[in-house]
Amino acid sequence: MWKFLHPYANPETTYHFTNKLLPWLTALAALFLSIGLVWALLFAPADYQQGDSFRIFYVHVPAASLSMGIYVSMAIAALCSLVWQLKLADASAAAMAPVGAAFTAIALITGAAWGKPMWGTWWIWDARLTSELILLFLYLGVIALHNAFEDKNLAGKAAGILTLVGVINIPIIKYSVDWWNTLHQGSTVSKLGKPSMSLDMLWPFIFCFIGFALLAGVIICLRFRNEILARNSIRPWVRQLVEKQLA
């Protein structure tokens, strides 16, 4: 069943595949993002309670869900690399970490910018904001561990173990922070996302979400490509490729 994946264990094949994939991904990301953002900024109706500040939603929510999604994919890649000793899985995890950290930072900044007009303060020790902050720390730990090793393969393995420990801990941290928050905070923060969104708001959101996900894919592919080259720098095919490209 998984046989069609086997050729992609070869770095050279995967490198060329990534190269071929990139223009398509870029075009799709640009298309979806431009449609989504124009729709969200210009045509989507303002929220009847929050007014135009609701437009932050179209960046904030995709960034927040991608920040968690990328961590999970990173953990899956780490598991694959530990179980099947796939070096490329390591490379992909290394490529994903900075992208995930960037989306986490965006989610935090947009959350703060949304919180200021809505709650009257930049930062609130809300459960979701706090766990997002902790997620950022976990990402930064993984990136720091990656950078601390000279040998890229060792770095990948060590960061993989840390990612897996983190992914076990994320639900526990999330649960404990939720629990801590309800305990310490008397007044509950009103839920921002309404249970049912009108279609006028849902469609631009879907476009933005897909657009941001594709953009994340583009950046991950770009970084993945670099990681493959850096990890295989002594292979003849890389040498030939470099000669051809730089000539």
Add this chain to the structure above:
Amino acid sequence: MQFNSFSDFINMGSYGFYVWLSYGAAAVILTFLLIKSKSGHLHTMKQIAKRKHREDKLREARELRKKQSHNKAETSTEQSSTQTSTVTSTPTNKALNEVTE
């Protein structure tokens, strides 16, 4: 279209600062990461080329030294230096490839 004028659009119903702050921060972070990841490709390639260049130089120096000691030992054999270098470089390349495989 939700806005009547461009200044209305910038103002965002008095939430302009916060909305543009969020969109701006997202744009800056993502563009920075995108550009850095994109330029990283060339950077990696240049580094690999530099490393290859250094290794080639090292190998040449080693061969030159070997040849010099060889020449001292038996000065009778006269061969053009360029020919030996091309002849010896191919097997070492092959050996290197085999080692790295």
Add this chain to the structure above:
Amino acid sequence: MTLKAQSQQMTEQPIDKANTDRVKQLSYRRAFMLVLKRDLTIAMRHKDDIINPLLFFVIIITLFPLGIGPEAQTLSRIAPGIIWVAALLATLLSLDRLFKSDHLDGSLEQMLLSPHPIFVLVLAKIFAHWLITGLPLILIAPLLAVLLHLDENSYTALLLTLLLGTPVLSLLGAVGVALTVGIKKGGVLLSLLVLPLYIPVLIFATSAIDTAALGLPYSGQLAIIAALFFGSLTLAPFAVGAAIKVSTN
């Protein structure tokens, strides 16, 4: 090395199935005890390794009243948090010596080569670490609680949370140390890796102490810390073993 000698002894036993099974079972416990004894002996020879984190713990806690003010009410309000954060930092400070010297003199590699599962050996080392650093913290904590005017109802809660929580700190910290032991300047990195993982323990421990101060039952929080303890007890040594394999390469 004693461990190696012992393993050789084991392989030289006459091959008798029942007998080997018994020997093997015995040897797990003996390997555990050997490593534990060895680590404790080393620690006893460098007493400042035990005393320094403890002093650090005491000094941090005395700094807080100086920074915040001597009002008993404020202090007793924030005492659980201060004691627990100080305990986290003191544990973090002492973590470095868990594998560092063993890595430098090569006995960590010997441990990987020994026929015993790395799980047992790692568990022994972590237990030794807890005995050296966690236990003194628990013993000195009531004294510091007096200094911070902790509510009288909370003393048992403080001791129980420390008793269940500090092993979790040692276990999770060991994963971080094992990952960074091969790196030259791993100290700062270690805190970055480990501190986010300590958050659940901190939250539930301080909440248990706060609840106890109100005279309410805190067994729920205690049960969760116990769950964290058993969870990390079963999972952390595997992660530590894998990380040591990466670090020693």
